[in-house]
Each structure stands twice: as C-alpha cells, then as structure tokens.
Amino acid sequence: MDIWERQRRSGPMLVFGTLLFVDVLRVWLPSTITIFGQAGATPPAHLGGFALLWFVLPFAVVWLWDDRFSDWPRRLLMNGSAVGLAGCRAALLFVHGGQPQLYVAxxxxxxxxxxxxxxxxxxxxxxxxxxAGIALAAAGHLALGTVDLTWTGTWWAVVIVALELLAFLVFAIRRPWDVGTLSTGWSTAGPVLFLASVVVLSPAATMVEVSYLAGAPGGDLAGPGVGVSVSAWLGLLFVLPVVAFWRGMIRLSNGMPEVIIIFGVLLVVCVAVYMYVPVHGYGPIFRLAAIGFGAWALGRCLSVTWQGETYRPVLTGLSALGGMLLFAVAAVVYYAAYDLGYPNRWVPVVVAGYVALRASAFAGRGEIVDERDMRWSYVVLSVLMTGLFGLIGLGPTPPERPELRSVRLVAYNIRMGFGLDGTFDPSAAAAAVRQQHPDVVVLSEVDRGWLLNGGHDTLAILARKLGMRYTFAPAADPVWGDAVLTNLPVTSRKSVALSADGAPTGAQALGVTVRAGNREIAVVSTHIQPPAGRAPLTQARQISDFATRFGGDRPTIVAGDLNIQPGDESMDAFASSGFADALAGFRPLPTFPADHPTQQIDHVLVRGGLTASEPAVGSTTASDHAPLAVTLTW
Incomplete structure (x- = not known):
C-alpha cells in the first residue's frame, strides 16, 4: 500500500480520533489544575510531574510494535487504544467532578x-x-460558544458525541498495514496542537481581539486596551484563520526549501507579534492579523510533513511521542509561570521555531502534486470580513433608567468558571448572580481562552446567560483578567496595570462609569495579588489612587477579590483615600472558601455618599469564592 492510499484511508480516522483526543484534553487539563492541583495548593513540581506522567507512559508501548511480534498483539494494541479513547470520551459526558473525572480524563x-x-x-x-481534526475541534468549539459538549448537560450533546464515536470506530477498528515507509511528520503533531490551541486556532483568542477593537472609543482604532461585548455574528470572523490554515495545508507540494523557510519565519514572527504586542492602541489589529497569517503559515509548514521515509517503526513512534511530550512540556512551562512568576511569552515562539525548523527539513523531499485552486476563497473572505467588521460596536445603547436611586452590586471571583468539584459550570455561576437581581456585576479571575482551562471564553458565556454587557481588562495576559457586567449605560472605561511587587500573577484596576438614575457612578473592578509573606500595600495604594482619579467627584465603588481581611493595614490605604468599608456594619460576611466560608477577602468599598443595605453572601460552590451582593443607595 503506497502512501497515497494510506493517506486516503487514514484521513477520516485521524480526523475523528484527533477530535476526540482534543475534547478529552479540554477536560483533562482543567481537571489536573482544579482537582489534582487544588487550584494552586499542590506544589508546582508535583503538579507538573503528574501532568507529564501521562505523556511519558506511552513510551513503554513503542517497543511492542516490533517485527518480532505477530499481527495479533499489534492489532490488540491498535484497536484496544481506540476503544479506550472512545469509551473515556463517552464516560466524560456522565462523570462530572472529583477524582472520577480526573482519572477518566x-x-x-x-x-x-x-x-x-x-x-x-x-x-x-x-x-x-x-x-484537520484540530481545525474541526476548534470550529465546533466556536459553534458551541466555547462550551464543550462535556459541560453542556443536554441530551443533544449525547447524540453528537455518539455520532462522533460511531464515525471514529467505523474507521479505527482495523488490521495493521504492512508498509515500508513511515512519515516522520508526526514529530510536529504535538507542537501544532499547542500553537493551534493557544494562538492561531483558538476561537476565544480571536473573539477577545475583536472585543478589544470594539472597545476603542468613538470608532477610534487607537483603543485603551479594554474589551467590550460584541455581536455574536462576529464569531464568523474565525472562518478566516480556519480557512487560511486549511488553505495552506492542502497545497500538498514538494515545497522548495527557500519557500518553506519563508513561511517558517512568517510563523515565528506572527506568534511573536501575538505574544508581545500589547492590546492597547493599534495592538488588536496587529494581533488579529498575526492570528490569520500565523494560521496560514502553520498550514504551509504542515503541507510538507506528510512525506514518507524508510524508518523503523520504533523510531517513528519515539518521534511522535516526543512531539506530544513537547506539547505537554510547553503547556506546563507556559502556564506554571502564572504561579511561579517568570517570563513565559517566549514559549509559543520557541515552539513555532521548532515547527519551522522541522518543516524546512522536510521541504523538497517528495513529489510535486496538483495544488488545489481556492483563489475564490479570498474574494468570499474579503467580502465577509468587510461586512462583519461593520458590526463591531454597533449594538443598541442600553436605555436610561431615571427612576434609579440605588444599584444592586455583586462581586464574585468566578475561578475561571470551575466549581470546587472541578466541573466547568457557568450556568450555576450565572444562576447565583441572577438570584441577586444585580445592576452591576464585578468579576475576578476571568478566563477568556486559556488552553489550561479548556479554551473557554468564560466572560462571554456568563454575559450571554445573564443577558448583560461586559467590559473586560487584561491582567496576567490578554485573555485573563477582571470584568464589569451591566446593562446600565456606560459612559467611560479605563484600565491601569498594577505593579507586580513580588506577586507572580499580574493585576490591574478597571474603571467603568455607569449612568444610574440622574447621576454617574464610577465602579472599579480589581483583584489584588499579594506578594508572598507581605501585605499588598503597593497595589492597594495604586488602586485607591486610580479610583480617586477615575471617580473624581462622582460616587465611586471599589469591589472585587482584594485578598485582604477586614482590619488589615492594606484596608487603611483605602481608608486614607476616603474609601469606607461598605459592609463593616454587617459582619460577619465570610466569602472564602465557598463550601465553608471562614474569611472575608472579597470587599466593597465606597466613597461619595453611598450607603449600603441588604448584604448577602451566596451559597453556591460554582467557584472557590461565594458571590457577595449589596445594595448601594445615594
């Protein structure tokens, strides 16, 4: 059987198998963090070792695929692993939370x-x-609003997964082939999965950049680096990187080394632009362009990696697993930085460099084959892009509410949407917020696309479920930060980065001015990151200074997960700027941990004549914090 026939027969099997594998990864990665890692309580070395273990164990089976073994052991290994993958994928629809979820995943x-x-x-x-399986998984993730089928809890999710499993097993259950040449391109599978999930084929990453563009004031593209709600139709912009990726990949040619080197350099440059260009000013334009051109360059690099060479199966297996281990190491090193506090933006750039080098090594080896003409796609995409960009920022303005004399505010650290049992349950978080009938919601630990947490845009999901508009500001990186949700008219927005001061994760303060009744109220959303063993005085002072300037002579609210207790010296930093503890007269109001609250580290501070009433602490465990609600009257 020549390589063309193997490519034809293996294509559907690999598409559906990769799709299932990506779906399992989207459950396994956050399960490792929230269940095994206990959201940071487990030492990073133990957590990283546990994660890497599952990528090291398969090396043991490589030696079983040897000419010394008969067809039956190899057939058992091939079909048994296929059935195991399918069975675990099916089980994850029903096994939610705790150790069972972790170990099934x-x-x-x-x-x-x-x-x-x-x-x-x-x-x-x-x-x-x-x-193609990676691209299909990304497109499906967008179609589901970045909520995986595992977490939807609907009957149709079971139907869709059943059809995927059937399609996979029909092609996957087979006898081993007797071949003489093996593809060395498998060494790029893991790195491509990493780059696709973090940058070029992440629907959440694309939509976040669009939300930054929409946050530009008055149509001025030089925006402030604040994201706002955008039309759901703009999700179709994700067609651009998907088509660019596919367009580049299916041009199966021998690829002159010089040309592939150019595309490899383009891939590295695009990933570097995405990682290093900030989100303020014209940054979102360059970052969106980097996603599209990066997807195209990645596809072109892959177009030469299908060729076959005469290698022993063991060497090919080791190469494939080495690439997947690189995926795991890159993910661990990249995301561990947010706990350990070292630079991490170089990680995707290095992975892109690896893919570029491997592609250049493959270039020029194979036959020239007919290239498919898809030039029509450029015209269609140009028209589509022009029309869709016209929708940015064109949503209706919220109506004025002159009768208001108070606002109901909820402050909630949502822990990226994951509950104490390790399940992604934004519906439960939304229900806990909705129960308080809020006018303004202040959110901390908002994840808008981390691969580590499954690639969900948790903010957009919650905003849809609550029927509210959001304003988002980045903290640790462009897809992780804090937000304000409201349906009151928003008249101004501003964000300021806070000094790290020894804390590993970045922090910011987001100011949003809302019109309530006959006056404007300034709301500042923040999440203090305390340095190890010290009070977060530096950040507390910076927040109080920013809130004073941003609020001016308007009533001003500072709310969020401040990670300080009542009476701490950091509270004095706010008091010295005129911010009173709105809940001082209602304690105890513990909010952490959610299952048995003993600490109040979530706070609402006010100045400018606001008085508090009707405080409430929610009882949900949809996060490790309980939501804190209060009515503020002027």
Missing part, C-alpha cells in the same frame, strides 16, 4: 496518545488528518 489522554503513536508506527500520514 487521564485514562482518555493515555489511550489517545497510544492510539496516535500506533497510527504513526503503522504508516498513517499525519497530514491532513490530524490538523
């Missing part, structure tokens, strides 16, 4: 890795099946 990752490496050792070319 871990078993799914293990089976998926074994199945993928067996395909590599059996001669299946990775292109176009594996990258």
């Amino acid at each position: 871990s078993a799914g990752v293990l089976c998926g890795l074994i199945w993928l490496v067996v395909q590599a050792m059996d001669g299946a070319p990775p292109v176009p099946g594996v990258p």
Whole structure:
C-alpha cells in the first residue's frame, strides 16, 4: 500500500480520533489544575510531574510494535487504544467532578496518545488528518460558544458525541498495514496542537481581539486596551484563520526549501507579534492579523510533513511521542509561570521555531502534486470580513433608567468558571448572580481562552446567560483578567496595570462609569495579588489612587477579590483615600472558601455618599469564592 492510499484511508480516522483526543484534553487539563492541583495548593513540581506522567507512559508501548511480534498483539494494541479513547470520551459526558473525572480524563489522554503513536508506527500520514481534526475541534468549539459538549448537560450533546464515536470506530477498528515507509511528520503533531490551541486556532483568542477593537472609543482604532461585548455574528470572523490554515495545508507540494523557510519565519514572527504586542492602541489589529497569517503559515509548514521515509517503526513512534511530550512540556512551562512568576511569552515562539525548523527539513523531499485552486476563497473572505467588521460596536445603547436611586452590586471571583468539584459550570455561576437581581456585576479571575482551562471564553458565556454587557481588562495576559457586567449605560472605561511587587500573577484596576438614575457612578473592578509573606500595600495604594482619579467627584465603588481581611493595614490605604468599608456594619460576611466560608477577602468599598443595605453572601460552590451582593443607595 503506497502512501497515497494510506493517506486516503487514514484521513477520516485521524480526523475523528484527533477530535476526540482534543475534547478529552479540554477536560483533562482543567481537571489536573482544579482537582489534582487544588487550584494552586499542590506544589508546582508535583503538579507538573503528574501532568507529564501521562505523556511519558506511552513510551513503554513503542517497543511492542516490533517485527518480532505477530499481527495479533499489534492489532490488540491498535484497536484496544481506540476503544479506550472512545469509551473515556463517552464516560466524560456522565462523570462530572472529583477524582472520577480526573482519572477518566487521564485514562482518555493515555489511550489517545497510544492510539496516535500506533497510527504513526503503522504508516498513517499525519497530514491532513490530524490538523484537520484540530481545525474541526476548534470550529465546533466556536459553534458551541466555547462550551464543550462535556459541560453542556443536554441530551443533544449525547447524540453528537455518539455520532462522533460511531464515525471514529467505523474507521479505527482495523488490521495493521504492512508498509515500508513511515512519515516522520508526526514529530510536529504535538507542537501544532499547542500553537493551534493557544494562538492561531483558538476561537476565544480571536473573539477577545475583536472585543478589544470594539472597545476603542468613538470608532477610534487607537483603543485603551479594554474589551467590550460584541455581536455574536462576529464569531464568523474565525472562518478566516480556519480557512487560511486549511488553505495552506492542502497545497500538498514538494515545497522548495527557500519557500518553506519563508513561511517558517512568517510563523515565528506572527506568534511573536501575538505574544508581545500589547492590546492597547493599534495592538488588536496587529494581533488579529498575526492570528490569520500565523494560521496560514502553520498550514504551509504542515503541507510538507506528510512525506514518507524508510524508518523503523520504533523510531517513528519515539518521534511522535516526543512531539506530544513537547506539547505537554510547553503547556506546563507556559502556564506554571502564572504561579511561579517568570517570563513565559517566549514559549509559543520557541515552539513555532521548532515547527519551522522541522518543516524546512522536510521541504523538497517528495513529489510535486496538483495544488488545489481556492483563489475564490479570498474574494468570499474579503467580502465577509468587510461586512462583519461593520458590526463591531454597533449594538443598541442600553436605555436610561431615571427612576434609579440605588444599584444592586455583586462581586464574585468566578475561578475561571470551575466549581470546587472541578466541573466547568457557568450556568450555576450565572444562576447565583441572577438570584441577586444585580445592576452591576464585578468579576475576578476571568478566563477568556486559556488552553489550561479548556479554551473557554468564560466572560462571554456568563454575559450571554445573564443577558448583560461586559467590559473586560487584561491582567496576567490578554485573555485573563477582571470584568464589569451591566446593562446600565456606560459612559467611560479605563484600565491601569498594577505593579507586580513580588506577586507572580499580574493585576490591574478597571474603571467603568455607569449612568444610574440622574447621576454617574464610577465602579472599579480589581483583584489584588499579594506578594508572598507581605501585605499588598503597593497595589492597594495604586488602586485607591486610580479610583480617586477615575471617580473624581462622582460616587465611586471599589469591589472585587482584594485578598485582604477586614482590619488589615492594606484596608487603611483605602481608608486614607476616603474609601469606607461598605459592609463593616454587617459582619460577619465570610466569602472564602465557598463550601465553608471562614474569611472575608472579597470587599466593597465606597466613597461619595453611598450607603449600603441588604448584604448577602451566596451559597453556591460554582467557584472557590461565594458571590457577595449589596445594595448601594445615594
């Protein structure tokens, strides 16, 4: 069987297998953090070791795929791992939370890795099946509003997954092939999965950049680096990187080395632009362009990695698993930085460099094949992009509410949407907020696309469920920060970065002015990151100074997870600027941990004549914090 026939026969199998593997990863990654890692309580070395273990174990099966073994052991390994992957994917629809979720997802990752490496050792070319599966998973994630089928809790999710499993098993259950050449391109599968999930094929990342563009005041593209709600139709902009990726990948040619080197350099430059260009000013334009051109460059780099070479299966298997291990190491190193406090933006750039180098090594080896003409797609995409960009910022203005004499405010650290049991349950978080009938919601630990947490745009999901508009400001990076949700008219927005002062994760203060009744109210959303062993005096003073300037002579509210207790010296920093503890007369009001609150580290501080009443602490465990609500009257 020549490589063309293997490419034809393995394509559908690899598409659906990769789709299932990505779906399992989206559950396994946050389960590792929230359940095994206990949201930072487990030492980073133990957490990283646990994560890498599942990518190291499959190396043991490589030696079983050897000419010394008969067809039956190899067939059992191939089909058993396929059934294991499918079974774990199905089980994750019903196993939610705790250790069962963690270990079912871990078993799914293990089976998926074994199945993928067996395909590599059996001669299946990775292109176009594996990258097509990654692109299909990304498109499906967008169609579901970045909520995985695992977390929807609907009957139709079961139907969709059942159809995926059926399609996969129909193609995956087979006998091993007897081939002479194996593809070395499998070494790029893991790095491509990392780059696609973090940058070029992340629907959440694309939509976040669009929200930054929409946050530009008065149509001025030189925006302040604040994201706002955008039309759901703008999700179709994700067609651009998907088509660019596919367009680049299916041009299966031998690729002159000089040309592939150019595309490799373009890939590295695009990833570097996305990682290093800030979100304020014209940054979102460059970052959106980097996503689109990066997807195209990544596809072109992949277009030469399908060729076959005469290698021993063991060497091919080790190469494939080495690439997947690189995915795991890159993910651990990149996201551990937010706990350990070292620079991490270089990680995706290095991974892009690896893919570029591997592509240049493959270039010029194979035959020239017919290239598909898709020039019509440029015209269609140009028209689509022009029309969709016209929708940015064109949503209706919220109506004035002159009768208001008070606002109901909720402050809630949502822990990226994951409950204490490790499940992603934005519906429960939204229900807890909705129960308080808020006019303004202040959110902390808002994740808008971290691969580590499954790639969800948690803010957009909550905003849809609550029927509210959001304003978002980045803190640790462009897709993690704090937000304000409201349906009151917003008249101004501003964000300021806070000094790290020894804390590993970045912090910011977001100011939003809302019109309530006959006056404007300034709301500042923030999440203090205390330095180890010291009071966060530096950040507290910076927040109080910013809130004083931003609020001016308007009534002003500072709210969020301040990570300080009543009576701490950091509270005095706010008091010295005129901010009173709005809930001082109603204690105790503990908010952390959510299942048995003993500490009040979430606060509402006010100045300018606001008085507090009707305080409430929610009882949900949809986060590790309980939501804190209060009515503020003028």
